[in-house]
Structures are given as structure tokens and as C-alpha cells.
Amino acid sequence: MTPEKTYDCIIVGASPGGLQAAIYLARYNRKVLIVDRGGGRTFIARRIENFLTQTSISGKELIERGIAQARSFNAEVIRGTVTNVSKTASLFSAETAAATYAAPFVIAASGGRENLPQIENLGPFFGTGFFTCVDCDGYHATGKKLLVIGDTDSTVRLAFAVSQMYTRDVTLLLYSWEPPEAYKDEFADAGIRLVIGRPRRVVGSKQVEALEMEDGSIIPCERILSDFGFTHNDEYLRSLNLRKDGRGRSFIVNHYFESSLSGLFIVGPLNTGQDQAIIAAGEGAVAAIEINHRLLEL
Numbered sequence: 001m002t003p004e005k006t007y008d009c010i011i012v013g014a015s016p017g018g019l020q021a022a023i024y025l026a027r028y029n030r031k032v033l034i035v036d037r038g039g040g041r042t043f044i045a046r047r048i049e050n051f052l053t054q055t056s057i058s059g060k061e062l063i064e065r066g067i068a069q070a071r072s073f074n075a076e077v078i079r080g081t082v083t084n085v086s087k088t089a090s091l092f093s094a095e096t097a098a099a100t101y102a103a104p105f106v107i108a109a110s111g112g113r114e115n116l117p118q119i120e121n122l123g124p125f126f127g128t129g130f131f132t133c134v135d136c137d138g139y140h141a142t143g144k145k146l147l148v149i150g151d152t153d154s155t156v157r158l159a160f161a162v163s164q165m166y167t168r169d170v171t172l173l174l175y176s177w178e179p180p181e182a183y184k185d186e187f188a189d190a191g192i193r194l195v196i197g198r199p200r201r202v203v204g205s206k207q208v209e210a211l212e213m214e215d216g217s218i219i220p221c222e223r224i225l226s227d228f229g230f231t232h233n234d235e236y237l238r239s240l241n242l243r244k245d246g247r248g249r250s251f252i253v254n255h256y257f258e259s260s261l262s263g264l265f266i267v268g269p270l271n272t273g274q275d276q277a278i279i280a281a282g283e284g285a286v287a288a289i290e291i292n293h294r295l296l297e298l
């Protein structure tokens, strides 16, 4: 397919990182395209309280305001899914079902999608009593009866961490993974109750009251913190064979957030850094400033 339009930079994802980069580049009067398929992890966050100046803002509002701000500086924001990014000589092509776009620089800011456990009646409490990110929402467990669920060593570490930071009333639910015996004394010291089994349903109407297990037992709790991580939205980058970390999960980037392929920048939780909206936004700014320098050199 012949590229429909050429830009200075194509950004995949109207995320905090993608939008912040677009705002910088558009304010350098660069020709910027953001392709976004909608939704996203920031978009579904009910309240963000740790973003400078935003005492409490929904993710939806943050993104919608960001899109309006980027557009006000003439960044083009379109709805679509980028299915493939390729590079020939010094130009990238980004394909969507509708068209192919070209640019010397691409910023991948496409984030991830939550791995939510299959538990009945979870939806109404997502973001109020059921959380997936300790840095974002652990604070809401302060002084509460907290249930931490997951199935790995990292879930165990999470339970110890929250028992230090937020509450001494912690139950740890592991689906099947049996922690080593040595941990058990430490659970007792930290006052953490360990349960192994599978959950069926969140109990509660206005607030989380308990978790009902498949065996019919009930675990009383006021907050649930889930530790099943998220899956990266990186399918469109697969053909580029970019360098990843030792686990083969996150992309390795340099201090400008440029990947192992020159001209392709990766911001937000797709790289090896922290998963926070304000960090993604900062990374977007760094990438945009560097891209503008390179455009000046070109």
C-alpha cells in the first residue's frame, strides 16, 4: 500500500505518553499524527490522584483534555488500530485497516490491557474497591481489611509491602502457588493470613464486603488488590525484532526512550520503566524533544 500521508512523527496511542509527546512536537510546529483505537488503561482509571496538580481526575477526562490540548496545537488525532510498523531506509510505515502513514520517527505509546481474574460481580467495584495497581490505588487500602490476590512470588512480596505501608489487616489469597515453608513464619510475624484456593464471586452491593471462594468459604474484606499484571499492546511491533529485557517482555530503551531500532521510541509501560501516567507523560516529553533535535539535524 502506498503511504497516504507523510508526517514528522507518528504516535501510536492517545495515552499520557503519546499525548504529551504530541503536545511538544506540535508546539515545535511539527506534523504529528496520533492513531488511537480508544479505551486504554488510563481511560478506564476512575480516579487519578497522584498526577501533579490533579487532586482527583478520571482517566477519561485526563485523556480527553489531552486530546483537545494536542489538537489545539494542530496535532492530528484519528481513530484506528495500527496493525504493523515497518521501516525502509529512513522512513517508517504505520499500517491501519484504512491507510498507511509514513514518518521518519514513530513513538509507540500503546500501553497494555489489564489481566483481570474471572470473578463474578467484580465489574461494579473496579476502581472503587477492587484495584490492580499498588502505586496508583494502594493508598485506598489504608486502615482497611485488605485481600491481596494472585499466584506468584510477586504477589507474596506485594502482601508484605502493603502490610508495611497501608494496613496490618492483610489476607493473601494464592490460587495454587504454595510459598516455601520459610515464608510461613514471616507471614505470621507480619500478621498476614494465607489462603490457597480459587475465588468465585465478590460479595457486596454498594461496597466490597467479602470474597466467596469456589469451595463456598467466605473471606471478609473491604478492598481487593489483584496482582495478575497486564498484557502489552505491542503486536504491531513484532516484525521489527526489537531488543527486550531478560524476560522477553519489556522493550529496552536508551535515556531518550529510543528502542534498539533507530527512530522508534517507546514510552510508557511497554519499556522497562515504571507504570505510571505521569512517568509516561515525562517519557513522552523527553522523546519528543529528542525527535525534534533529530528533525533539525535532518
Ligand SMILES: Cc1cc2nc3c(=O)[nH]c(=O)nc-3n(C[C@H](O)[C@H](O)[C@H](O)COP(=O)(O)OP(=O)(O)OC[C@H]3O[C@@H](n4cnc5c(N)ncnc54)[C@H](O)[C@@H]3O)c2cc1C
Residues within 6 Å of the ligand: 012, 013, 014, 015, 016, 017, 018, 035, 036, 037, 038, 039, 040, 041, 042, 043, 044, 045, 046, 047, 048, 049, 050, 051, 080, 081, 082, 083, 109, 110, 111, 112, 114, 127, 132, 133, 136, 137, 233, 236, 267, 268, 269, 275, 276, 277, 278, 279, 280
Ligand atoms: C485501573 C487503573 C488505574 C490506574 N490509576 C493510575 C493512577 O492513579 N495514577 C497513575 O499514574 N497511573 C495509573 N494507572 C496506570 C496508567 O494508566 C498507566 O501508567 C498509563 O496507562 C500510562 O499510559 P500508557 O502508555 O499505558 O497508555 P494507555 O493509557 O494504556 O493508553 C494506550 C492507548 O493506546 C491505544 N492503543 C493500543 N494499541 C494500539 C494500536 N495498535 N493502535 C492504535 N492505538 C492503540 C489504546 O487504545 C489506548 O488508548 C492506572 C491503570 C489502571 C489500569
